[in-house]
Amino acid sequence: VIFLSDIEEFSRIFKTERYLEIGAGVNLNQLLDLGPDILPELLLQCLRRIGSHPVRNMATVGGNLGVRDKRMDLSYPLGLLDTKIEIRSIVHPAVAHWVSWNQLVGEYQQEKKGPAVLISRIRLPENEWNIHFYRKTSYKEPSGSDRRTVFCGLARLFKDTLEEIRFLCGSELSGSFRDKNLESALSGRRIPLPRKEKESILAAMKKKLDDNDFERDTFLSLMEEFLDTIQEYFYNSSGL
Numbered sequence: 001v002i003f004l005s006d007i008e009e010f011s012r013i014f015k016t017e018r019y020l021e022i023g024a025g026v027n028l029n030q031l032l033d034l035g036p037d038i039l040p041e042l043l044l045q046c047l048r049r050i051g052s053h054p055v056r057n058m059a060t061v062g063g064n065l066g067v068r069d070k071r072m073d074l075s076y077p078l079g080l081l082d083t084k085i086e087i088r089s090i091v092h093p094a095v096a097h098w099v100s101w102n103q104l105v106g107e108y109q110q111e112k113k114g115p116a117v118l119i120s121r122i123r124l125p126e127n128e129w130n131i132h133f134y135r136k137t138s139y140k141e142p143s144g145s146d147r148r149t150v151f152c153g154l155a156r157l158f159k160d161t162l163e164e165i166r167f168l169c170g171s172e173l174s175g176s177f178r179d180k181n182l183e184s185a186l187s188g189r190r191i192p193l194p195r196k197e198k199e200s201i202l203a204a205m206k207k208k209l210d211d212n213d214f215e216r217d218t219f220l221s222l223m224e225e226f227l228d229t230i231q232e233y234f235y236n237s238s239g240l
């Protein structure tokens with residue numbers, strides 16, 4: 001038995017100029033209470049859509065990330081925000097090291113084959129994005145069970161230049177899609193994007209997405225909405 005309360009960082013929230021550190025025992029309402037001055041808007045948008053108030057009082061950061069057979073909602077924005085995760089071996093909990101989200105999923109949680117690890121805290125780098133886009137959709141499968149899909153987008157605009165863009169979409173069962181080549185191809189472009197450029201980006205994304213009709217169409221329309229949101233932000237901030 002491991003007494004998590006013995007690990008000091010487990011319930012602590014700590015902010016420096018470069019990062020925000022959150023203990024894995026912090027519950028989702030405590031996170032929400034940090035508000036937009038401290039927490040990236042993408043994460044706030046995600047948290048608001050997780051369960052009800054009483055559920056968020058019970059659910060912890062570690063518990064949401066620790067579910068091994070399904071991808072829960074927090075993992076999407078945390079992955080996109082380059083969050084580092086501190087893990088400890090169950091056998092030697094005094095020994096800790098930091099891993100990326102991909103390492104956690106790939107090496108430790110893959111199909112329950114990796115060694116069980118304890119998540120003790122997460123570290124979010126300083127927020128440097130001015131456009132945060134989060135959409136969660138639910139649909140009923142022919143079998144009658146509910147399925148969630150999530151689309152997350154981040155963008156940083158300087159004047160009329162899209163300095164950097166990241167986007168990720170996925171569902172709890174079918175894994176996630178992120179295309180860093182497409183992100184690089186978009187970074188540095190001028191906003192507003194000409195209609196033809198927008199169409200060619202959507203066509204490139206369509207080619208890469210799986211042939212899963214519902215999810216592919218949903219993700220493509222959310223990508224279009226994300227690009228429109230960037231455009232809208234540009235018009236609002238430039239007063240055009």
Ligand SMILES: Cc1cc2nc3c(=O)[nH]c(=O)nc-3n(C[C@H](O)[C@H](O)[C@H](O)COP(=O)(O)OP(=O)(O)OC[C@H]3O[C@@H](n4cnc5c(N)ncnc54)[C@H](O)[C@@H]3O)c2cc1C
Nearest residue numbers: 024050051058059060062063064066067072073117118119
């Ligand atoms: C009605 C309801 C609606 C919900 N809706 C949503 C939703 O819309 N979106 C969403 O994302 N989630 C949703 N959840 C899930 C919820 O957010 C929690 O993630 C989930 O209930 C786990 O709760 P917990 O934190 O108490 O973890 P636990 O139940 O204690 O643990 C869950 C798993 O994580 C492991 N674990 C716990 N802590 C750690 C740790 N520190 N390190 C490693 N592994 C750990 C446990 O061993 C266990 O396998 C919902 C839950 C309920 C009950």
